[in-house]
Amino acid sequence: SYELTQPPSVSVSPGQTARITCSGDALPKKYAYWYQQKSGQAPVLVIYEDSKRPSGIPERFSGSSSGTMATLTISGAQVEDEADYYCYSTDSSGSVFGGGTKLTVL
Amino acid sequence: QLQLQESGPGLVKPSETLSLTCTVSGGSISSSSYYWGWIRQPPGKGLEWIGSIYYSGSTYYNPSLKSRVTISVDTSKNQFSLKLSSVTAADTAVYYCARHKAVAGRYIDYWGQGTLVTVSS
Numbered sequence: 001s002y003e004l005t006q007p008p009s010v011s012v013s014p015g016q017t018a019r020i021t022c023s024g025d026a027l028p029k030k031y032a033y034w035y036q037q038k039s040g041q042a043p044v045l046v047i048y049e050d051s052k053r054p055s056g057i058p059e060r061f062s063g064s065s066s067g068t069m070a071t072l073t074i075s076g077a078q079v080e081d082e083a084d085y086y087c088y089s090t091d092s093s094g095s096v097f098g099g100g101t102k103l104t105v106l
Numbered sequence: 107q108l109q110l111q112e113s114g115p116g117l118v119k120p121s122e123t124l125s126l127t128c129t130v131s132g133g134s135i136s137s138s139s140y141y142w143g144w145i146r147q148p149p150g151k152g153l154e155w156i157g158s159i160y161y162s163g164s165t166y167y168n169p170s171l172k173s174r175v176t177i178s179v180d181t182s183k184n185q186f187s188l189k190l191s192s193v194t195a196a197d198t199a200v201y202y203c204a205r206h207k208a209v210a211g212r213y214i215d216y217w218g219q220g221t222l223v224t225v226s227s
Contacts, residue, residue: 030211031210031211031213033211033213033214035153035214037153042202042217042218042219042220043153043214043217045213045214045215048211048213049211054215084152086152086153088213088214089211090210090211090212090213093166093169094155094157094158094166094167094168094169095143095155095158095166095206095212096155097145097152097153097154097155098152099152100152100153
């Protein structure tokens with residue numbers, strides 16, 4: 001498996017745009033996925049295949065990928081979006097999570 | 107509605123083997139559309155993928171844990187299991203079972219609620 005690198009923390013004020021990055025050498029060839037994890041809960045998928053949004057996920061969540069970097073964007077972040085966010089990807093040998101980014105909205 | 111439920115001891119002694127089972131309800135573990143996997147999260151730390159198994163028995167393991175991990179499937183009981191040998195305090199974590207889509211990304215679309223396993227004498 002390879003490694004995915006995320007910033008440890010991102011902080012925004014409510015209504016601002018939050019961007020969380022994930023870098024990995026295989027991302028030009030592999031999809032990135034994003035999970036949101038609130039305290040004491042199991043993770044929830046918020047973006048799949050770089051930029052697709054599962055049903056039930058607010059439109060303010062979007063994803064993109066270019067070269068070795070994938071980005072999760074939360075447009076108009078809300079207080080309830082405060083959580084840990086993990087990128088995820090796979091290669092021929094297995095799966096890997098990024099180290100996680102704590103998003104603070106205050 | 108698919109549900110995954112982890113079960114097993116919450117306390118394991120150092121050097122012993124951690125054993126957990128995930129019971130799947132609301133769907134068949136024999137579906138060709140999914141893999142079934144284990145992920146863990148030490149207290150206050152990030153997620154770590156442990157490994158995944160297909161209903162046929164084919165497996166993927168995290169290279170850093172491969173020498174100590176065995177994942178197996180019991181299609182008759184709609185369950186899959188994790189064994190992690192020679193545990194130390196570093197293996198203390200919340201262990202999640204999960205369902206992976208059997209597509210190129212093998213991403214996780216359903217998670218169990220997680221179970222805390224503490225390694226301590």
